[in-house]
Amino acid sequence: MAVVELSGVHKIYGTGPDPVAALDGVDLRIDAGEYVAITGTSGSGKSTLMHIVGCLDTPTSGSVMIAGEDISSARTDRLARLRNRSIGFVFQSFNLLPRLDVQKNIELPLVYSGVTARDRRNRAREAAEKVNLTTRLTHRPSELSGGQCQRVAIARALVNDPALILADEPTGNLDSTNGAEVLRLFDELHASGRTIVLVTHDPAVAARAGRRVELRDGRVIRDGRT
């Protein structure tokens, strides 16, 4: 079953005489349970692709199906609901809320899906268990190491049991030890059946995924097993 299905996707920025095509006809299908790395140099369009797959943006033309829903022309509230239910983001700079403790940070997506306080607590705890952070629930992000912060972020991405985990350079801000640990965590999640899309420019990181999609100038120039 396809979690992500893009066909003929164009994304054009700017109007007038000199528009820039960030995506120039992308076809991409990612099935449930796949672990895909999207690579490319800066300006290749991989960020734009990630935004569209992550329901943060919609294409100028072409069709986009995420978790079975057509978002090509979805309105902001529907996009928000899809981000909330079907996608778990992991960012390079963690993007935790500094004034909330670990528990509350992990709960954040549940706040917006109308889960009761008690359920939020339980599910946040379960997610924290998956990333081995149960002892740090009352700490604030500033009291954690970078690796721990990224594990909190991964727990937050998992808490709503999304169809797709979307990681944008998740090891970019980490030293090699912590980076390796985060990648091991992704391996585990993949092994347990999660669908993971990882955006990176690092070939070593991309090599961990089972499939690699390379972009250049807004087109897929390579798609195959690593």
Added chain:
Amino acid sequence: MSWFAGLLIGLQEIREHKFRSFLTMLGVILGVASLLAMFGLTAGIASSWRTTMQQMGGLERIGVIDAEVSLELADLAALSPGRTLADAEALRASSRFISHVSPEMQTGATLSATDGATITGRITGAWPDNLVVSQHEVQSGRFITPLDVERGSRVVVLGSTAARDLWPSEPEADRVGRTITINGRPFTVAGILVHYQREEDRQRNLRRGSTSPGSQRGGSVSLAGGRGMGGARRDPFQWKNNSIIVPLTTFYHEFRSGTEDAAPLAMAKIDQLNFRVRDLSHFREALDEASSVLRQAHRGIDDYGFDTREDWFDRMETSLRATQLSGGLIAGVSLLVGGIGIANIMLASIAQRVRELGVRLAVGARRRDIFLQILAESTVIGVLGGFLGLGAGVLLLKLLGAIAPMDNPPVVELSAILISVGFATVVGVLSGLYPAWRASNLDPISALRYE
């Protein structure tokens, strides 16, 4: 996300930035404080004025007064007997719109209690209706009765201050039934009137556990009565508390007849003539009725007029409105400034939190969630500022009272509290609208990239 969740986030933000939030609230605090103080002061004035008004007989009381005779009747002025007891009888007889009639005769006299002191005072000869027209209330014993008037009984009803002055050594004793002499003639005390005081004074005395009338800090009725200016600390109802009332017939026989012109009782001059309107909605009709009755009794000479409280009432209302309006204007400007302050800080705080808002959007917050969060935050600031402003307002009133003791102690009414906090809440909501709109229109991608 619910409103409640938004409120929690708002509270959290305020806790994180206590000082900033306090500064933000300051405008609202000052606005609410001045609003409350203004309400308190005007309510205080209005309250003591209403009490005074009530004690004087209210709007229903109308006085018959002497008036200039009009020019064309000037030659005939001597034909009119003036205000006599016959007027009172006539008014009482035609009582469609008039419920009570109270003629009064007055004179100065010396009173002395055999087992107490000797005082001088002003004694009043009255009818039983005086109880209602002058809004008297009996503390113990009884008031003048029709039988007293019929028989010319030697009974007297004393005001609380007069009674205390007669027996200064036993302030709490019951004086009903005792004998005093008025200008050397023995009278039995039939009743004692209650001690008249303003509601605030009564409550203050209750708190102190004191019922002694002399110990109260009475104010003047400067605004209410247009007298006692200068804030003299005295009993505002001194004139009532010093009442010494005897039956009108007794008064006439004991103190009037035998004097130089000694008119028969029916034609005896009276010093005051007041009556009470049965129903305020027929005020005009009552005046017309009284006027026609009096014209007949005065043989067509218009040497009488009416003293009503209406003009007084209107003047008072107007000046209260003016005070409220100007006070409200100042408070309103202050609240407006407070609202602008909140909006300003909210915009700054949003700029500081673009990244956070981006994260919230990324994990599934809808625009309306962000909108509610920011709106809840500004509302919390407004409401909190409102409550702090209440405290500040009460302090301000206490401070004003300490610096310049007031004749009309301020009254903080529930409605004033609700209005003040209500305004603060509205200011909080309104000032959050634009920042909330700005925040909810953030683009999640650029918000996430924002450094």
